[in-house]
């Protein structure tokens with residue numbers, strides 16, 4: 001009799017969830033992942049089926065490139081946009097294509113951490129962001145301390161993580177810190193990609209022991225691992241062994257040895273089982289394999305083929321499918337996002353504080369920029385030294401103001417590397433549900449304001465008093481505020497760019513390009529009335545902040561001053577020129593709108609650009625899964641057509657939800 005299993009969006013299972021059962025039971029059935037490159041499709045996961053249960057720790061092993069990270073990403077709903085997926089991933093019997101944003105914690109291979117914070121600060125801020133505000137401070141500190149201790153980081157608790165200018169933690173310590181951050185809140189479902197990479201064998205043993213204890217506490221832990229020692233391997237309950245995206249073995253870790261022996265590849269007495277498995281299935285380097293009696297030299301692809309077939313026809317494969325069936329019949333609780341229990345204000349406050357501390361310690365964030373601003377301001381001040389009220393001063397003042405508004409703000413690009421680092425940390429924390437997008441935008445905005453104000457004040461003071469622009473505190477105050485608002489807008493623009501571009505170089509190019517265009521249509525290089533319509537004048541010159549900044553600053557400086565007319569043979573050719581004439585007739589700017597109106601438009605733009613930043617993050621978060629779900633649906637239908645031609649039973653539930661059960665039938669001999 002074929003074992004027929006229907007899998008679906010929750011309606012199929014018969015068990016009633018217990019309200020107190022928050023365990024995470026993950027099942028995946030006939031999982032295929034394909035990527036398209038150079039016109040051809042490559043399957044990087046080929047029909048994987050398995051499950052992970054609470055109380056157990058599962059290792060995903062395989063040679064480099066065998067698909068370990070891809071399997072973890074697929075299970076966690078984080079597959080790259082370029083890859084397509086078919087098959088089912090069910091959490092507690094329900095279809096859950098996206099486990100991001102707090103339902104599952106994921107420790108990725110890269111350790112994206114804030115370089116200037118110490119271990120203690122990193123874990124404490126994380127606790128403050130995620131643990132309930134009701135938990136007293138002392139209790140939070142105790143949780144932080146015990147987590148740091150569990151990961152063996154007590155010795156370096158006051159060491160900064162480290163960045164380009166700060167020597168900090170070793171690679172292994174960073175790895176352990178990344179794990180500490182995710183186990184802090186004891187997540188129900190924990191994925192770890194290479195948690196032991198960079199660790200010595202003792203550290204690897206302690207880290208995996210901690211993960212096992214976490215699993216014993218009712219958590220579900222899945223970790224990909226390269227080359228565990230025998231001691232570490234013994235800590236794993238279950239094993240998924242992959243080679244070239246195919247399943248070589250799934251089942252109890254300790255039974256894998258018997259399976260290899262039964263398939264004709266017994267583990268030699270003095271070799272660690274994990275070493276033996278990996279040597280047998282590593283197709284990258286063809287090798288001699290010490291086989292018991294079958295072959296003395298066998299090419300690895302052949303070994304892999306034998307093992308894959310042996311597994312498909314084995315009792316282990318059958319047992320896995322039966323267990324999946326049982327899991328699906330005892331439907332568990334719907335796990336909601338469990339990322340953070342702290343409220344919005346707590347999150348915003350903590351993020352503002354953390355970001356402020358980082359900005360004040362990272363010399364590349366603002367301090368280096370401040371130095372460059374001071375140097376440039378001195379250059380500007382010397383070039384426009386006491387610019388005066390001559391006829392030529394009109395051009396001089398306009399040039400000085402345009403440079404301040406254009407190039408000085410353009411220099412905000414210098415902070416881009418730090419923005420990119422910030423965004424990496426944000427993406428890691430956000431995907432693990434540590435806080436919301438709005439809290440991040442608020443935190444990032446508030447923490448940057450004091451530094452931006454300082455930069456504006458110092459630069460303005462130097463330029464203003466060296467060039468001796470329009471005297472009077474109100475004029476100087478306007479100049480400072482206008483520059484402050486401009487750099488804040490550019491900062492928002494660059495953060496928005498950092499949130500969408502894939503890398504640093506693209507970000508610099510995109511950010512510089514946008515600013516270059518806005519500068520061009522600001523009204524300095526071409527007078528406003530001469531800027532060609534429709535694109536350049538409407539909408540671009542109005543969308544950019546430079547136009548309002550330039551006009552406001554011109555009005556601030558020229559209005560109320562009088563300039564000498566130009567001199568021919570020692571005699572002025574006409575009467576003195578009032579500033580209003582300069583603004584209206586020479587620079588073609590209407591003075592009906594006062595300088596403060598320009599300022600308030602600019603001020604409003606800070607919110608508009610921060611909103612764009614917020615929307616960019618949201619779009620990036622939602623667009624990927626939307627595209628994936630569309631692609632997955634199309635590919636599932638495509639695959640169904642292929643499968644329908646094969647001798648298998650196809651179960652169609654409804655128009656949009658299609659499942660098939662070929663692998664299950666095969667295993668039962670159908």
Ligand SMILES: Nc1ncnc2c1ncn2[C@@H]1O[C@H](COP(=O)(O)OP(=O)(O)OP(=O)(O)O)[C@@H](O)[C@H]1O
Nearest residue numbers: 035044063064065066067068069070071080082083
């Ligand atoms: N988005 C993608 N586009 C193209 N190829 C991909 C993509 N993702 C993964 N691959 C390919 O799929 C294979 C499996 O990659 P994966 O990162 O899952 O392997 P891995 O077992 O985790 O390797 P390692 O142990 O070296 O990290 C590799 O050959 C990789 O190049």
